[in-house]
Amino acid sequence: MKKILFLITLSSLSIASTQATNLFVSTNGGGNECNSELPCSSLQGAIDLAAPSDRIFVASGAYIENITIPAGKDGLEILGDGARQTQLISDGGQSS
Secondary structure, three states: OHHHHHHHHHHHHHHHHOOOOEEEEOOOOOOOOOOOOOOEOOHHHHHHHOOOOOEEEEOOEEEEOOOOOOOOOOOOEEEEOOOOOEEEEOOOOOOO
């Protein structure tokens, strides 16, 4: 009985870890959860919250920031509203 319970638990954890989450960024956002109702205002904020294979939807606008995508975020997708609609502009600083 313990072996069956262990296999069910392991299977449940494996399924849960492969589900991608959608995160949202908007120039007029201000939420800390990066959800569709309260999007983040910075791309870096969404990257920091993201897990591997998550999707970040970046609304049209200009985002003036430097971003760093840390190791371990394999499969992370960042999707903008289009090349002429969504712009990421360096703030001139150096990321650490």
